[in-house]
Amino acid sequence: xxxxxxxxxxxxxxxxxxxxEPVGSKAVSKLDGMRVSPATIxxxxxxxxxxxxxxxxxxxxGRIPTFAGxxxxxxxxxxxxxxxxxxxxxxxxxxxxxxxxxxxxxxxxAAALTELTQCAAVVSKAVPRFSVISKVExxxxxxxxxxxxxxxxxxxxxxxxxxxxxxxxxxxxxxxTHYIEENLSGVSxxxxxxxMFDKMVAxxxxxxxxxxxxxxGICELSxxxxxxxxxxxxxxxLLSCDELDKMEVVRFIEHKNGLxxxxxxxxxxxxxxxxxxxxxFAIGNSSLIVSKYKKDGREAGSLGIIGPMxxxxxKVIPYVDYLTEKISSLMSGGDEDFDQETADGISEPQKGASxxxxx
Amino acid sequence: xxxxxxxxxxxxxxxxxxxxEPVGSKAVSKLDGMRVSPATIxxxxxxxxxxxxxxxxxxxxGRIPTFAGxxxxxxxxxxxxxxxxxxxxxxxxxxxxxxxxxxxxxxxxAAALTELTQCAAVVSKAVPRFSVISKVExxxxxxxxxxxxxxxxxxxxxxxxxxxxxxxxxxxxxxxTHYIEENLSGVSxxxxxxxMFDKMVAxxxxxxxxxxxxxxGICELSxxxxxxxxxxxxxxxLLSCDELDKMEVVRFIEHKNGLxxxxxxxxxxxxxxxxxxxxxFAIGNSSLIVSKYKKDGREAGSLGIIGPMxxxxxKVIPYVDYLTEKISSLMSGGDEDFDQETADGISEPQKGASxxxxx
DNA sequence: TTTAGCACTCAAAGAGTGAGAGTGCTAACG
DNA sequence: CGTTAGCACTCTCACTCTTTGAGTGCTAAA
Numbered sequence: 130x131x132x133x134x135x136x137x138x139x140x141x142x143x144x145x146x147x148x149x150e151p152v153g154s155k156a157v158s159k160l161d162g163m164r165v166s167p168a169t170i171x172x173x174x175x176x177x178x179x180x181x182x183x184x185x186x187x188x189x190x191g192r193i194p195t196f197a198g199x200x201x202x203x204x205x206x207x208x209x210x211x212x213x214x215x216x217x218x219x220x221x222x223x224x225x226x227x228x229x230x231x232x233x234x235x236x237x238x239a240a241a242l243t244e245l246t247q248c249a250a251v252v253s254k255a256v257p258r259f260s261v262i263s264k265v266e267x268x269x270x271x272x273x274x275x276x277x278x279x280x281x282x283x284x285x286x287x288x289x290x291x292x293x294x295x296x297x298x299x300x301x302x303x304x305x306t307h308y309i310e311e312n313l314s315g316v317s318x319x320x321x322x323x324x325m326f327d328k329m330v331a332x333x334x335x336x337x338x339x340x341x342x343x344x345x346g347i348c349e350l351s352x353x354x355x356x357x358x359x360x361x362x363x364x365x366x367l368l369s370c371d372e373l374d375k376m377e378v379v380r381f382i383e384h385k386n387g388l389x390x391x392x393x394x395x396x397x398x399x400x401x402x403x404x405x406x407x408x409x410f411a412i413g414n415s416s417l418i419v420s421k422y423k424k425d426g427r428e429a430g431s432l433g434i435i436g437p438m439x440x441x442x443x444k445v446i447p448y449v450d451y452l453t454e455k456i457s458s459l460m461s462g463g464d465e466d467f468d469q470e471t472a473d474g475i476s477e478p479q480k481g482a483s484x485x486x487x488x
Numbered sequence: 489x490x491x492x493x494x495x496x497x498x499x500x501x502x503x504x505x506x507x508x509e510p511v512g513s514k515a516v517s518k519l520d521g522m523r524v525s526p527a528t529i530x531x532x533x534x535x536x537x538x539x540x541x542x543x544x545x546x547x548x549x550g551r552i553p554t555f556a557g558x559x560x561x562x563x564x565x566x567x568x569x570x571x572x573x574x575x576x577x578x579x580x581x582x583x584x585x586x587x588x589x590x591x592x593x594x595x596x597x598a599a600a601l602t603e604l605t606q607c608a609a610v611v612s613k614a615v616p617r618f619s620v621i622s623k624v625e626x627x628x629x630x631x632x633x634x635x636x637x638x639x640x641x642x643x644x645x646x647x648x649x650x651x652x653x654x655x656x657x658x659x660x661x662x663x664x665t666h667y668i669e670e671n672l673s674g675v676s677x678x679x680x681x682x683x684m685f686d687k688m689v690a691x692x693x694x695x696x697x698x699x700x701x702x703x704x705g706i707c708e709l710s711x712x713x714x715x716x717x718x719x720x721x722x723x724x725x726l727l728s729c730d731e732l733d734k735m736e737v738v739r740f741i742e743h744k745n746g747l748x749x750x751x752x753x754x755x756x757x758x759x760x761x762x763x764x765x766x767x768x769f770a771i772g773n774s775s776l777i778v779s780k781y782k783k784d785g786r787e788a789g790s791l792g793i794i795g796p797m798x799x800x801x802x803k804v805i806p807y808v809d810y811l812t813e814k815i816s817s818l819m820s821g822g823d824e825d826f827d828q829e830t831a832d833g834i835s836e837p838q839k840g841a842s843x844x845x846x847x
Numbered sequence: 848t849t850t851a852g853c854a855c856t857c858a859a860a861g862a863g864t865g866a867g868a869g870t871g872c873t874a875a876c877g
Numbered sequence: 878c879g880t881t882a883g884c885a886c887t888c889t890c891a892c893t894c895t896t897t898g899a900g901t902g903c904t905a906a907a
Contacts, residue, residue, distance in 0.1 A: 153869050166881050171870070189869050189888040263629065270623050270639050278637060278647070280629050288637070288645045365738040375734050379724040382741060512900050527850055530901070548857045548900050 130180075134173050135206055136162070138182055141174070142194045142202045146439050151191030196403060199416075199438060203401050209446040220451055227459055234459060238432055238452045243363030246445050248436035249382075251419060253392045254358040255430045257283040258319035265309045267302060267343060277343060279350045281318065287353050291346040294339040305340055308333065309347065321351045357389050361435070367412075370437040377412045386410060392419065392431045399446055403438060414438045418445060420453040424460040432456065489539075493532050494565055495521070497541055500533070501553050501561045505798050510550030555762055558775075558797060562760050568805040579810055586818055593818060597791055597811045602722030605804050607795035608741075610778060612751045613717040614789045616642040617678035621710075624668045626661060626702060636702060638709045640677060646712050650705040653698040664699055667692065668706065680710045716748050720794070729796040731773045740771050751778065751790045758805055762797060773797045777804060779812040783819040791815065 140160050144152040154167040154174060163170070174192055177183045182198035185191070194202065212220075223241040224234060239250035260283035268276045273296050279287045297305070312329060326348040333340045364382040367373055380386070387409025391402065404415035412435070419433030433449050499519050503511040513526040513533060522529070533551055536542045541557035544550070553561065571579075582600040583593060598609035619642035627635045632655050638646045656664070671688060685707035692699045723741040726732055739745070746768025750761065763774035771794070778792030792808050 151869090155869075167869095168881050168883095169879085172880085175871080185870085187888060188871095189867095189886085191869065264627075266627055268623075268625055268637065276637070276639060276645055278627065278635070280635060284649060286635055286647045286649060288647055290643055290645060362742070364742055365735060368735050368738050376724060376727050379727050379738060379741065382738065383721070383723050510900090514900080525850055526900095527852095528848085531849090534902080544901085546857060548855085548898095550900065 133165070134177055137170055137173050138177055138194070138198060139202060139206045141177075141183060141192055142198065142207075145193050146441055149439060151186055151193050153191035156191065196405065199403070203442055207442060209443050209450070212447045212451050216447075217451060220448070220455065224452070224455060224459070229459070231460055234456055235430065235432065238456060239360065239362050241452065242432075242434050242448060243366060245448055246434050246436060246440070247366050247369070248434040248440065248445075249364045249367050250362050251388065251392075251417070251431075251433050251435055252360045252362070253389070253431045255421075255428050256318065256355050256357050256393075257281065257285065257429075259317050259427070260285070261315050261317050262313045262321075265306070265313055265347065267306055267309075269297070269302070272296065275343065277346045277350060279347060279354070281354065285354060287350040289346050289350050291342055293342055297340075301337060301340075304336065305333065305343065308336075309344075313347075318351070318354050321354070323348070326351070357393065359385050359389055359392070361385060361388075367415075367435065367437075370439075372414045372437045372439060374413045381410075381412050388417075391417070395428075397421070399450055400433075401442070401446075416440055418442070418449055420449050422453040422456040422460070424457065426461070429457075429460065492524070493536055496529055496532050497536055497553075497557060498561060498565045500536075500542060500551055501557065501566075504552050505800055508798060510545055510552050512550035515550065555764065558762070562801055566801060568802050568809070571806045571810050575806075576810060579807070579814065583811070583814060583818070588818070590819060593815055594789065594791065597815060598719070598721050600811065601791075601793050601807060602725060604807055605793050605795060605799070606725050606728070607793040607799065607804075608723045608726050609721050610747065610751075610776070610790075610792050610794055611719045611721070612748070612790045614780075614787050615677065615714050615716050615752075616640065616644065616788075618676055618786065619644070620674050620676045621672045621680075624665070624672055624706065626665055626668075628656070628661070631655065634702065636705045636709060638706060638713070640713065644713060646709040648705050648709050650701055652701055656699075660696060660699075663695065664692065664702065667695075668703075672706075677710070677713050680714070682707070685710070716752065718744050718748055718751070720744060720747075726771075726774075726794065726796075729798075731796045731798060733772045736771045740769075745769060747776075750776070754787075756780070758809055759792075760801070760805075775799055777801070777808055779808050781812040781815040781819070783816070785820070788816075788819065 137157060140157045140163065141152045144156060144160070154170040157163060157170050157174075158165065158167045174183060177198075178185065178192065182195055182201060183192040184195050186193065220241060223244075224237050229237070235252050235254075239252045242248070242250040260281045262279065263282045264278070264280040266278040266280075268278065270276050270290070273293045275291045275293065275297075277289050277291055309329075326344055330341045330344045333344055361382055364378065367378045368375055381388075387407060391407060391410050399418065399420045402410070402417045402419075404410060404412040404417070410417070414437055415435055416438045417433060417435050418440075419431045421428050421431045423429055432453050434445065436445070496516060499516045499522065500511045503515060503519070513529040516522060516529050516533075517524065517526045533542060536557075537544065537551065541554055541560060542551040543554050545552065579600060582603075583596050588596070594611050594613075598611045601607070601609040619640045621638065622641045623637070623639040625637040625639075627637065629635050629649070632652045634650045634652065634656075636648050636650055668688075685703055689700045689703045692703055720741055723737065726737045727734055740747075746766060750766060750769050758777065758779045761769070761776045761778075763769060763771040763776070769776070773796055774794055775797045776792060776794050777799075778790045780787050780790045782788055791812050793804065795804070
């Protein structure tokens with residue numbers, strides 16, 4: 130692969146992204162920095178086609194990049210420019226200052242991305258694997274009716290109603306709550322497992338059979354905790370690009386198939402994935418560009434966009450990059466937040482430093 | 489409006505629904521029960537066009553119904569047939585028995601509707617205006633950090649974290665909880681208002697200024713309670729019908745514009761609304777067919793479908809009708825359920841029934 | 848009031864055409 | 878040897894022209 134071929138490939142991809150039309154040898158030759166004649170370029174393009182980086186829609190048309198062509202372009206050739214300062218300021222304005230609640234911060238970022246890229250924005254909140262159960266409460270709210278409240282060190286609160294066979298006496302309730310706190314508080318979300326709860330059901334049933342629905346309820350809540358939160362916004366933008374199948378787009382917006390698995394993968398920096406490369410997340414010619422943001426050094430979620438493969442990567446990647454960086458710093462920054470504080474132990478005083486989070 | 493004209497209108501609508509093509513006089517004349525010649529029908533069709541019930545896409549095409557035409561057809565002419573017993577059984581199977589949790593019941597109904605009609609299903613849970621606040625708890629969970637828990641008689645549970653300026657002593661907490669319970673328990677969701685909370689903020693601040701965030705928190709939770717829950721499923725089906733604007737469909741699926749207001753209207757029986765008739769809910773040529781289901785005689789939510797205007801009303805309306813009927817009877821039926829019990833108050837012990845339900 | 852007949856209109860589908868863009872190949876060039 | 882000019886060839890796209898057929902409105906007769 131000589132250097133000129135790479136430059137030609139880059140030129141074809143750039144041009145194709147810009148115009149959406151197949152790119153011919155003449156067009157490439159006219160571009161800045163191309164010192165060779167169309168004929169030479171034709172030869173190289175034929176070679177690039179041989180190698181699987183370019184293809185022709187039909188015999189007498191120009192070339193368009195293949196998947197492999199895009200891959201090579203993105204991973205090896207293209208280098209996204211730095212964002213100019215005024216753009217950074219603009220993004221800062223859109224995000225909001227350090228006193229913006231985290232949730233809003235992320236929503237603003239999504240809005241900014243849809244606005245700037247005219248694509249759908251994707252936002253996920255990572256499962257807080259390392260945050261710990263900080264409090265479990267069982268509150269009687271009616272005849273044989275109880276509400277279970279589960280609170281974690283990262284500020285998630287889950288509740289659930291639960292009906293028992295018999296009413297509990299104050300002592301029984303006391304016993305139960307004590308038992309649960311003993312067994313659960315300080316346990317990380319990642320450590321929670323069915324088996325653990327099965328054992329608790331057994332133990333608790335020995336004391337009083339009808340307590341087991343409560344344990345099961347807590348078990349269900351803990352499953353909720355492990356559910357990744359996923360939002361896709363601005364999905365309508367995807368309908369404007371006609372290289373995407375509308376049907377697939379809508380199905381995706383409704384079910385978000387496969388996205389969750391994809392975002393749970395560990396990776397660092399910007400990640401670009403093509404719809405066709407992944408079996409589950411499957412909008413035909415789409416491209417997913419995401420990055421993870423961190424909170425106090427731990428992955429806290431991811432943020433990115435979904436657009437056509439033919440998207441302006443050079444323009445878009447710096448946006449995603451800057452936003453995740455910025456969010457990471459805003460979240461971890463000096464300002465007090467729920468997590469930082471609560472991590473030091475709500476129910477049992479625990480260790481010292483900071484927070485939950487993960488990896 | 490003589491009878492024959494009505495029959496011709498009906499024939500045109502039926503044919504148009506069946507074929508999707510403009511309907512000509514000859515086609516109508518060939519239909520069962522039409523004893524007159526195409527020429528006669530032509531005259532009547534011209535009259536119907538004059539009256540605004542039919543229109544021609546272009547001079548030499550057949551006729552298609554106008555909005556008014558559909559309206560007349562739906563409201564006055566068409567009479568949807570009764571569902572045959574085997575169909576009813578089929579639907580019963582799809583719904584699930586009387587031991588199915590309410591939420592699942594409704595989800596099943598939606599699934600059945602998308603399946604049977606190949607349209608998007610709409611489900612809403614009515615704001616439980618008449619249910620009352622049955623419990624308010626404030627639980628300390630960390631340094632200056634509290635979780636507010638709000639429970640209503642219909643089983644909704646809402647929570648929210650709240651940060652105060654100072655920590656509360658046990659007495660202060662006691663006082664506050666007591667005050668809140670005194671003022672809120674037994675108050676119906678409908679009666680809750682900003683002013684009410686403003687007054688409470690004032691009263692509570694007199695005792696201790698830093699309590700007001702808690703009241704505000706409760707106020708926000710009460711706003712959540714008044715939020716109607718809305719789900720649209722199977723939205724991808726809408727993309728198959730090309731009379732609907734894909735863009736509008738996706739925008740609608742994402743934001744559900746205007747649907748909530750529309751479903752909050754009071755009406756009884758089946759309601760058919762056209763997208764263009766309503767300013768806010770606006771998918772161009774769409775038709776919304778909904779009915780309300782009840783629980784113990786009170787509106788509990790609505791259920792229906794969104795499809796193209798050119799939908800088979802005769803087939804679809806009986807489905808929606810039967811499903812809402814059935815759900816109403818399953819929910820209110822002999823079987824124990826949360827609301828029955830809790831409606832009479834949880835915090836005050838009262839009569840009896842059973843099950844849970846939440847969120 | 849209904850019907851047959853007829854001239855008229857218009858959209859949709861097909862056929863033919865020319866322009867233009869782009870190719871691959873060959874042979875000449877430095 | 879790599880590079881370039883020239884050339885014949887291919888294929889799509891946009892355009893025009895024509896034909897076809899469905900459906901109409903009107904008029905006059907039954």
